[in-house]
Amino acid sequence: MTAPRTLFDKLWDAHAIATREDGEALLWVDRHFVHEGSHHAFRKLDARGMTVAEPLLTIAVADHYVPTRGRPAIADPDIASMVSLLSENAAKSGIELFGLDHPSQGIVHVVGPELGLTLPGLLIVCGDSHTSTHGALGAFAFGIGASEVAHVLMTQTLWQRKPKRMRITIDGTLGPHIVAKDLALHVIATIGTGGAQGHAVEYAGSAISALSMEGRLTLCNMSIEAGARCALVAPDDATFAFLSGRPCAPQGAVLDNAIAYWRTLVTDAEAVFDREVRIDAGAVAPTVTWGVSPEDALPITARTPQPSLADPARAAAISDALHYMGLEPDTPLSGIAVDRVFIGSCTNGRLEDLRAAAAVLRGRQSRVPGLVSPGSSAVKRDAEAEGLDQVFKAAGLVWADSGCSMCVGMNGDQVGAGERCASSTNRNFRGRQGVGARTHLMSSAMVAAAAVTGHLTDIRSMDLLEP
Amino acid sequence: MDRFTTLEAVVCPLGLANVDTDQLIPARFMSRSRDQGYGSYLLHDLRFDAGGEPRSDFILNAPRHANAKILVARRNFGTGSSREAAVYALWDYGIRCVIAPSFGDIFASNAVKNGLLPAIVTEADVEALLDDLATSAPVLRIDLEAQSIGTAARRLGFWIDPVHRLQLLNGWDDIDLTLCHAEQIASYRRHRIDAEPWIVPSLRV
Numbered sequence: 001m002t003a004p005r006t007l008f009d010k011l012w013d014a015h016a017i018a019t020r021e022d023g024e025a026l027l028w029v030d031r032h033f034v035h036e037g038s039h040h041a042f043r044k045l046d047a048r049g050m051t052v053a054e055p056l057l058t059i060a061v062a063d064h065y066v067p068t069r070g071r072p073a074i075a076d077p078d079i080a081s082m083v084s085l086l087s088e089n090a091a092k093s094g095i096e097l098f099g100l101d102h103p104s105q106g107i108v109h110v111v112g113p114e115l116g117l118t119l120p121g122l123l124i125v126c127g128d129s130h131t132s133t134h135g136a137l138g139a140f141a142f143g144i145g146a147s148e149v150a151h152v153l154m155t156q157t158l159w160q161r162k163p164k165r166m167r168i169t170i171d172g173t174l175g176p177h178i179v180a181k182d183l184a185l186h187v188i189a190t191i192g193t194g195g196a197q198g199h200a201v202e203y204a205g206s207a208i209s210a211l212s213m214e215g216r217l218t219l220c221n222m223s224i225e226a227g228a229r230c231a232l233v234a235p236d237d238a239t240f241a242f243l244s245g246r247p248c249a250p251q252g253a254v255l256d257n258a259i260a261y262w263r264t265l266v267t268d269a270e271a272v273f274d275r276e277v278r279i280d281a282g283a284v285a286p287t288v289t290w291g292v293s294p295e296d297a298l299p300i301t302a303r304t305p306q307p308s309l310a311d312p313a314r315a316a317a318i319s320d321a322l323h324y325m326g327l328e329p330d331t332p333l334s335g336i337a338v339d340r341v342f343i344g345s346c347t348n349g350r351l352e353d354l355r356a357a358a359a360v361l362r363g364r365q366s367r368v369p370g371l372v373s374p375g376s377s378a379v380k381r382d383a384e385a386e387g388l389d390q391v392f393k394a395a396g397l398v399w400a401d402s403g404c405s406m407c408v409g410m411n412g413d414q415v416g417a418g419e420r421c422a423s424s425t426n427r428n429f430r431g432r433q434g435v436g437a438r439t440h441l442m443s444s445a446m447v448a449a450a451a452v453t454g455h456l457t458d459i460r461s462m463d464l465l466e467p
Numbered sequence: 468m469d470r471f472t473t474l475e476a477v478v479c480p481l482g483l484a485n486v487d488t489d490q491l492i493p494a495r496f497m498s499r500s501r502d503q504g505y506g507s508y509l510l511h512d513l514r515f516d517a518g519g520e521p522r523s524d525f526i527l528n529a530p531r532h533a534n535a536k537i538l539v540a541r542r543n544f545g546t547g548s549s550r551e552a553a554v555y556a557l558w559d560y561g562i563r564c565v566i567a568p569s570f571g572d573i574f575a576s577n578a579v580k581n582g583l584l585p586a587i588v589t590e591a592d593v594e595a596l597l598d599d600l601a602t603s604a605p606v607l608r609i610d611l612e613a614q615s616i617g618t619a620a621r622r623l624g625f626w627i628d629p630v631h632r633l634q635l636l637n638g639w640d641d642i643d644l645t646l647c648h649a650e651q652i653a654s655y656r657r658h659r660i661d662a663e664p665w666i667v668p669s670l671r672v
Contacts, residue, residue: 026648026652028655028656030666031668037550056668078499079498082498096670117668129548143549145576145577147551148580150642151641151645154645155642155646159641193543197570224547250665258663258665293487409494410498417517429489429490431490436517
C-alpha cells in the first residue's frame, strides 16, 4: 500500500535518478527543446570540450529571432547570426532542427504539442520560461536558464529541489466568448505574479475538463506569470484524442501501452496539496491588463485603479505603472484607444485563437494597423486552408510567418515608443514589445474587438454569433 | 564558479517591486556576445534616456551608489523570462548580492549558478533596510555563513535555500557533481527506455 500521491509526485518520482540527503534530486530529462537563445549554453559545452549526451532527445526550433516577413532573408546581421548559429550547433551535435525553412518551424511551445513531441508523463525542459505550456498534456515541463541548459545538454539530467504542490480547482462554466486567456489573467490577478512561486500547480475541476487542449495550453503557458515552477493538467480522453495521429507521437501497440500508463497519471483521491485555491469559472469576465505586470488585470468593465485608495507601497507602484502606460486613475478600461494590435505568440497563436479572432473580424475593418503571426508554420497552413488569412487581410491586418515576433520583439517586430498595443501575448512588462511600448494583454478575440473599434472593448457588446 | 563568503560593499536601495528580467536586460541586447560584458545593459531602459544619457533621477546613477555591489528590492525580483543574461548583466555591472522578500524561481537558480547571492528577507525587514539606507551610509556587510546582513543601525538575518547556500560557499559546479553519478544515470536510462520506449520520439516529419 503506497501513500496517496498527487500527479506531480508521480511525475517527480518517475524521473528521480538519485536524491541527496539535502533533498536535491537528480532528474532525468526526456525531452530538451533548444532555440536560438541557447547559444550561451552551447558555448559552455564547447568550453568544457563535451558533446550533447542525448541528441535524439534534443530538438532545436528556430523561433525567438526568426523574421515573420520576407523569409528567408534576414536584414539584421546580428539576428541572422543568431539563427545560423542554432543551425550550426544543431548540425554539429546531430540534433533535429526545425529551422527557418522547415515546414514544421514555429514557436517551440506550439510545435512540441502539435507534432506529438510533447507527451503525457515526459519531463520536458527548455531555456524558456513558457515551457510550462507543455504541462497541459500532463508533462512535467519547466523553463531553465543557460547554465541548466548546458547541464542538460551534457548529462540529460538536472538537479532540482522538489517544489511544493498547489491545486487550483476551477469549477463552473465560462460565459460566452470568455476563454482560457481570461481565466489565466483572472487567476494571476487573484493570486498575484508571485502567487505560485516555488509551487508545481495542478489545474483541476469541471471548467478545466471542459477546456479544449488549446485552452489548457494557454492556461499552463500563463502559469509562469503567477510564478509557478510548472503547471499540469491530468491527461484525459481529450488529451489522447489530441495526440492521435500526431507525426511524432507513438502509434499502434506502443501507443496503447503508453495510454494505459498515462491513465495512471492522476492525483490520488486522498493525496494532499500544500496549498489549494478555488476559482469560480462563472465569475470570470473578459479580462485585460492595465499596467506593467500580468497581475495588473481587471475585467473589461472595470476602471483603472486609484493610487489614493491603495496602501502607500502599492500606491507608488500603481502610479508608476499608470504613468508608464499613459493612463489616468479611475478611467474606464473599455474605451482606452489603441494604436495597434498583435495576434500570435506561444500563448494565443494556435488555430483556435486565430479562428476566434477571425470570427470577430469577418466582414469588418480594423481601425488600427496590426500583425497576425500564427504560432507555427502548420497553424499558418491550416488557417489559410480555412481562409482565415483572407479575413485578416481583408480587415487590414498583416498576415505573417510564424515566430515569437512582437511578443518579445527580438526579431525586430516591435511596438513603437509610447504606442499602445492590444496584444494576445503573455507579458505586459515595461519595454517588452519595444522601448516605451504600452502593452494590454487579452484574448485573441478581445484583440480583434479592439482592432474593430479602435479601443479596448467588451467582446460581449459586439454583434457576434454565439461561439 | 567564484565562492561567496562575506561581502562588505556599497548598496543601492532600488526599492522597486516586480523587477522583471525584461527590465534587468531588454531582449534586444541578448544577441550580443558577452565578451564585452553585459554590465552596460543592466536595467538599461530605466538607467538611460532615449538619447542614451544616464537619467539623473534613477537611483543606480546617483554618485552615492556608484560601484554598488548589492541591490535591495521589493518583492518578486527577477520574475519573468528565464534569460540567464539577466544575471550576466547584474554580474558584469558588479552586483554580487540582491536582497528582496522573494525572487522568481528560475532567476534565483540562475543567480546561484553564477555566484550571485539572492538573499531573502521579510517584507518588514526590506522596509526597515530601505528606511535605514535613506539616511545612513549606503554600505552593507553580508555574511553568508552566518546568513546575516549588517548595517550601521542593525543586523538582520536572511534566508537562502540551504543547497544554494552550500553551492555559493563552496563555489561548486553542478556538472562535476553530476558526472560522479554517470553509472546511475546510464542504468536509469536503460530502464526508462526499456519500460517506456515511447519516450524516444519518432521523427516522422
